[in-house]
Amino acid sequence: MSRLTPKIDFHVHPVIIEEALSGDRRLEETVREVYHIGTAVQPLDALAKMLRVAGIDKAVLLSIDTPRGCLPPNDSLAAIIRENRMFIGFAGINPTKGDESIDELENLISQGFRGVKLYPPLQGFRPGDKRLYGFYERVQQLNVPILFHTGVSWIKNVKLGECHPLEVEKVVTSFPALKVVLAHMGFPWVWEAAMMAVKYENVYLDLSGVFMGTPKEHISYVLTKLLTPGFVSRFLADKILFGSDWPRIEPFKMVEAVKSIPMEKHVFDKIMGLNAVKLLGLGEV
Numbered sequence: 001m002s003r004l005t006p007k008i009d010f011h012v013h014p015v016i017i018e019e020a021l022s023g024d025r026r027l028e029e030t031v032r033e034v035y036h037i038g039t040a041v042q043p044l045d046a047l048a049k050m051l052r053v054a055g056i057d058k059a060v061l062l063s064i065d066t067p068r069g070c071l072p073p074n075d076s077l078a079a080i081i082r083e084n085r086m087f088i089g090f091a092g093i094n095p096t097k098g099d100e101s102i103d104e105l106e107n108l109i110s111q112g113f114r115g116v117k118l119y120p121p122l123q124g125f126r127p128g129d130k131r132l133y134g135f136y137e138r139v140q141q142l143n144v145p146i147l148f149h150t151g152v153s154w155i156k157n158v159k160l161g162e163c164h165p166l167e168v169e170k171v172v173t174s175f176p177a178l179k180v181v182l183a184h185m186g187f188p189w190v191w192e193a194a195m196m197a198v199k200y201e202n203v204y205l206d207l208s209g210v211f212m213g214t215p216k217e218h219i220s221y222v223l224t225k226l227l228t229p230g231f232v233s234r235f236l237a238d239k240i241l242f243g244s245d246w247p248r249i250e251p252f253k254m255v256e257a258v259k260s261i262p263m264e265k266h267v268f269d270k271i272m273g274l275n276a277v278k279l280l281g282l283g284e285v
């Protein structure tokens, strides 16, 4: 692809994708129970088309190792990323199992996964838990990012206070070379998440999720009312990653929302893809 400015959706949950569910009806029910998603199951190709319509070249597909199993299973996600250059996989791993978690990490990264997704309060740990330091150490050595869920969660039994972005600060200060992405700009703790990204070299933020009104209203509120375009341009241009949170939010609506924000072209290009290219070490997109 020769486009100079690749667009990457950094936050997609392939949980209602036929190929990811492998026709397993029980798995589909589990997905609906855990994530409260009503959308119909659809083929991977439909997602690919939806992304292309939004002008997106690549998407990061996330698995989460929930107490009800990996959603979607890492195996089916591994097959998807092997066969489709459009998709990048982040593995779902529970990091609390010591050496077992580290073995799983190594195995999944060797299968082509480019990062790890963690959802601490759903997975029963706090990010700063010292028992996880061996795991973080290995992720740092492997030089792949961890995407932490931060901010509002609609999942039952997940406490909002445990989703605060500053929960991740201990990890970041103990592993300064570890690349960390704080999901959803930490919303509603946007300033706290923003300051983590400003202060710590390897902390990034993803824009995904809509927590108030339409995508346009939400993105405008976050980038121009809570933060300001000047602050974003000066301090966060290299740190924000575009993301939709599909299937909750349609990618093209998020693209439209970001386009509606007044920002310089080079800032827009970085947020929409160049930052992700750099963070993931992607060559040509």
Ligand SMILES: [Zn+2]
Pocket (backbone or CB within 6 Å): 011, 013, 208, 245
């Ligand atoms: Zn998400």
